[in-house]
Amino acid sequence: MSTGSASAAVRTRGLHKNFGRIEALKGIDLEVPSGSVFGIIGPNGAGKTTLMRLLLDLLRPSSGEVTVLGVNPRSGGPALRRRIGFLPGDLALADRVSGRELLHFFSRISGPVDPGTVPALAERLDLDLGRPVRALSKGNRQKLGLIQAFMHQPPLLILDEPTSGLDPLVQQEFLALVREASSNGQTVLLSSHVLSEIEEAADTVAILRSGTVVSAASTADIRAAAGRRVRIGITAAEEPALMESLAGVPGLVLLQSSADPATGDAPSIHARFEGDMPDLITALAGHHLLDLVVQEPDLEEAVLRFYGPKNAAGPADGGAAE
Numbered sequence: 001m002s003t004g005s006a007s008a009a010v011r012t013r014g015l016h017k018n019f020g021r022i023e024a025l026k027g028i029d030l031e032v033p034s035g036s037v038f039g040i041i042g043p044n045g046a047g048k049t050t051l052m053r054l055l056l057d058l059l060r061p062s063s064g065e066v067t068v069l070g071v072n073p074r075s076g077g078p079a080l081r082r083r084i085g086f087l088p089g090d091l092a093l094a095d096r097v098s099g100r101e102l103l104h105f106f107s108r109i110s111g112p113v114d115p116g117t118v119p120a121l122a123e124r125l126d127l128d129l130g131r132p133v134r135a136l137s138k139g140n141r142q143k144l145g146l147i148q149a150f151m152h153q154p155p156l157l158i159l160d161e162p163t164s165g166l167d168p169l170v171q172q173e174f175l176a177l178v179r180e181a182s183s184n185g186q187t188v189l190l191s192s193h194v195l196s197e198i199e200e201a202a203d204t205v206a207i208l209r210s211g212t213v214v215s216a217a218s219t220a221d222i223r224a225a226a227g228r229r230v231r232i233g234i235t236a237a238e239e240p241a242l243m244e245s246l247a248g249v250p251g252l253v254l255l256q257s258s259a260d261p262a263t264g265d266a267p268s269i270h271a272r273f274e275g276d277m278p279d280l281i282t283a284l285a286g287h288h289l290l291d292l293v294v295q296e297p298d299l300e301e302a303v304l305r306f307y308g309p310k311n312a313a314g315p316a317d318g319g320a321a322e
């Protein structure tokens with residue numbers, strides 16, 4: 001699916017949005033590459049929904065520039081709107097009709113829908129289209145919202161908290177839909193509180209905090225910035241010598257040393273490691289270790305470090321509690 005010649009599906013420059021005295025967005029510069037799956041994460045009130053509503057022209061910026069599929073949303077009108085599949089965070093659906101009737105109504109606005117697409121999506125998401133919308137649970141209404149966003153195969157999908165209310169099996173199906181959209185050349189911009197989902201779905205993540213992008217990087221880079229977790233089991237007698245060796249390892253932040261019930265009264269040393277692995281291996285060599293666990297950092301840990309109260313401008317420095 002073509003997204004036009006522009007290399008960015010969404011581009012914002014110095015985007016500000018004020019609600020009275022509340023500065024919801026404080027100068028957002030964002031570039032969502034065409035064909036990417038781009039995640040926006042941030043705590044409550046960070047500005048995720050405001051940003052998405054600005055892209056849809058449901059809100060107007062206080063200042064700054066927005067381009068969506070190469071067009072200013074303010075002048076894009078229905079033609080631009082048809083090229084976007086939007087799932088709002090506060091989904092409100094007419095509820096006197098059946099799901100099938102509602103989707104038929106949406107298809108008249110959003111443009112042609114291939115026959116068979118809606119039943120196929122409904123089957124994959126396990127949704128009964130014959131039931132009246134008012135009789136649907138929150139999760140099943142969310143499925144209707146997803147189907148209306150995906151059904152016309154738009155070049156750009158903007159999905160605000162798309163898995164809200166979905167059970168884990170349906171969440172997996174949703175992730176499969178996102179992967180298929182991406183391999184079809186569609187761009188997917190999604191916000192989520194579910195970090196594992198962003199990690200699975202997105203190739204790039206912007207972390208939003210208090211109306212500012214504090215980081216925009218590949219999920220792999222954000223995870224790497226968190227450092228690996230290291231746990232070393234060692235005898236009490238050997239511990240002082242090991243601690244001395246570890247003290248000189250660049251990028252190693254000792255978090256705690258504690259007796260571990262799993263290894264009798266032998267201590268367990270916990271650390272975060274952002275350095276080069278050979279330095280750590282050299283420091284460990286020659287010590288009689290009882291156990292060694294080196295864990296890949298996960299996105300959740302990385303993001304929590306960005307959210308931490310002391311870290312308005314970037315990741316926490318050493319010594320943060322796990």
Ligand SMILES: Nc1ncnc2c1ncn2[C@@H]1O[C@H](COP(=O)(O)OP(=O)(O)OP(=O)(O)O)[C@@H](O)[C@H]1O
Nearest residue numbers: 019022023024042043044045046047048049050051
């Ligand atoms: N219509 C509005 N009027 C006044 N303030 C608003 C309005 N919409 C949003 N805000 C404020 O703007 C800020 C950003 O809100 P927004 O809903 O964009 O955050 P969010 O990241 O989507 O949060 P959540 O994860 O809780 O949905 C908040 O301080 C919010 O209270």
